[in-house]
Amino acid sequence: MDPIAVRRDVSKRVIPPHPVLSALVVLGFVGLLFVVETIDTLTGGSLEDDGVLPRDFSEWDNVIWYPLIHGDWGHLIGNAGPLLVLGFLSSSGGIKQFFQVTVVIWLSSALGVWVFAREASHIGASGLVFGYLAFLLVRGIFARSALQILISAVVFAIYGYALWGVLPGQPGVSWEGHLFGAIGGILAAWGVARDNRAGNLTK
Template identity: 75%
Template sequence: MDPTGPYPPPTPEPVVAAPKPAKQAKPLAKRVVPPRPVLSAAVVLGFVGLLYVVEAIDTVLGGRLDDDGVIPRDFSQWDNILWYPLLHGDWTHLTGNAVPLLVLGYLATSAGIKQFFQVTAVIWLTSGLGVWLFGSYGSHIGASGLVFGFLVFLLVRGIFARSALQIALAVVVFAIYGAALWGVLPGRPGISWEGHLFGALGGVLAAWGVARDARKGARATLDA
């Protein structure tokens, strides 16, 4: 056989298309819609429902629970910080807090239920401790500290997280509830503006903490 003769052409290698890169999920810290919306709605509805149960019990007891709010600088009543947002002066007081709690609380679950409980704990304790240290004398009750905390959390978290979507949502939230922020200033007698103020500060603290933890998590992923 002639070694210089023609050889059959080489069989071409099959062309395999490169797999498309998986679409990355939006980081939890930058979400505006809860990842599990039904669970989020159930949790927030359950909490607001608990407030109505407590108010019903208080009504049966003739309003005796209203004296168990935060009493500033009274060391014998420090533990009232743990449950004062569950207490309300009457049904009107409760209803005024329930609607914004449902809306703002649901939006605050956008990074998941675990983070929602963490944010709620920060706002709850910041508001309660602030009132205990600096509040005017009397029994401070009501979930309005949580309302102001969730409101401010939603307003500033996009700045800390550098999220355009969250900032856009904050504009909408501010347009609806922004006027309520005047409640952090002294106003009508019998209204715990201190609870509003320190609840709002708790919202800022929670937003900063969420963004800080997200950055730490992102750095740890890159270093892995």
């Protein structure tokens, strides 16, 4: 079989190549969030001070942890459902690509908040939610896949309301984390498309 055709088929995939493994990885990550929130609850909310503090060099390492921490169970549960669905769909390029996409979104959201956000402690995995949503919406366009675009339209119909969260004005909501997470998702979609094109050219 033509290896270029195989590469193109992979770039247009909708279901992960190993769906059970992808489901376990995403479930494992969401399960970790529940473990972290349990620890936070048992310690009286002690972890909530480990959010990203914009332009604070003394706690710069919080950019690593902040998506793992939530304000309360309602905050976590609100993120858990979209993370499960969007994370699974975002792993259609394989687990390795999924981790790469996640790192791009994670760092884009965290660093964007650290540099540009309001003075506050920013926590929560919603930056990842917005990043995966943006990744799915843009990926199909870059891949020129009608099926991916269709799936993205369905995803948008279900979760599109969340895009309002990139706009300022909602008290207690890190719209900056949402915005830069979405930017990270677009960057990840562009990177995946670029790598697929480069792979095709080298075959």
